[in-house]
Amino acid sequence: MQEQTYQYYLNQKTVAAHYLEIGNLSKALEHFINAYQTPFGTEDLDLMLDLAFLYDEVEEPSKAIQLFYEMAKIDPEFPTSYYGLATIYDDNEDYDKAIYYYQKTIELDPNYESAHFFLANIYDELGQNTEAIYHYEKTIEIDPSYYYAYINLGCIYESEDKNLKAYHYFYRAHQVDPSDYMALFNLGVACRKLGQIKEAIRYYRKSLQSNPDYSFTYLNLAILYKEEFKDYQESIAIYTEGIKYNPEVSVLYYNRACCYALLHDKEAALEDIKISTKLSPSLIDYMKTDDELSEVRQMANYQLLYGND
Template identity: 40%
Template sequence: MKDNIQINKYLEKAEEAFEENKLIKALNLYNKVYELSNGEDIDSIINLALIYDTLGKSEKAKAYYKEALDIDNCEERAYYGLAAIYDDEGNYEQAIKLYNKAIYINPNYHKAYFFLANAYDLSGEKDLSIETYEKLLSLNPTDFWANLNLGSIYEEQNQNDLAYKKFSKALKIDPNNYLALFNMGVICYKFNMIKKAIGFYERSINKNKHYEYSYLNLAVIYKYKATKKGIEILSNGINNCSKVHFLYYNRSCFYALINEENKACEDIITALKLYPKFLKYVLEDEELEKVRKLSSFKEFASK
């Protein structure tokens, strides 16, 4: 009885420390619970695993999750926790098995569905990823990231009507998310709704000035019809997103289009310094033909 009272006191203090992100203090308190309970308090074991994982000690975290499963092989949190570690390690096959076990025990485990879908996506199992995201959305239709991620997979597969619906739903949930605005720009451009695409890209930039792809996609719209406008957009991107090699590469191509080869050369050299593997593309890019003939480029390339 005395031990139970002491365990509850330590548990209460441990939870408080954990919520305040005082991980070492929480770890020590959960260890006391572990000792007093003779390693039988499953909540303390799960929390020890979680803290060790947060501290980057994944092997120790795995050991505690497995210990929890030795006590209760239907402990969904342990399967999920183990799956998350294997997921982070890139062992998607093992992660997928464990996420599925967690879901088998708890068919309403929203987080497990989400990360299972993501693991399927990363491992190339696109159809299973779609199926899993759709299942999650049947349980929780207002999951912003599930709508957004599923829309991205549909867009990759050129199922653009479905992608449009998912991005629209995501924007209803969070109208100010830069990534949802960006993705809607992509779809509108595919549908040749150019003005709408421009509007979404501009709103995306307004919400996050450091997302380089918004600048790139917006600039490309102006590449041949208003090249200087495109250069201005890429320049803004370069100012707000430091050391983004492809923005310099693209601005170089834009400068080449308006016969400003010296500026184009400066940008392509900067791009190559940031990402030397671009050289293969530079040597084959028709838009940069005049740039390649400049002595400044030849001198740089010969080093």
């Protein structure tokens, strides 16, 4: 009888793994539960781990938490049970518990790079840069190809206006994945802040080649042409291209309106203002004090729409 039960347990695990591989989560869950409910399943940490992560994936986090706690009781030295708890609390923005369990994971396994990375993410979100930097650096030390650790480190240093350091980490990310648009975009940001305008343009344009859907690249590149060269026509061309890929992004219309206004094309500016404020009504208050739009605010059609403030 015990042999039959053991064979059933193995079969259920195999079938569950098959359904998981082909993406049928409900069937995978059914068979993992069947295997877990045998005497062998309640002692199988690998099975419990698969089942707990699957519960989390199908949005039953309370069941996942219960399993992770059970795993910690069976083997208090098994770091992934604490890591699993940390990820669920992290997803629910219960950062105190998430930090505690990420730290517990790292105590048991100092080379658990994902625990370092996501712990760094929390500290980053909380504005605790020193702690975030430490754990991002540990992530890179363990895995020198961890792309987003470089990106996030660069963003911290850029936010602190330490732009050479920011450039260094963005470039390291670019070396890990030369085609990814985010590293290229951030290199553009860092280069502009360092006064390397031609390099900034080059990186922004390469970023657009990699991902033409990212609206912030159009925004930053167009603003660069506007502010550095007073080339409003080129800015308009960039905004127009960005709008083609991002027709619902209000700031592209709004900033294009400002360029039209600077060229004294008030009618075109008003048309873009109408679209941008329809998409984002919160822009109306900002628009009413924007010096670049002062001529447009004198138009009768503008005043019919927005009043004479």
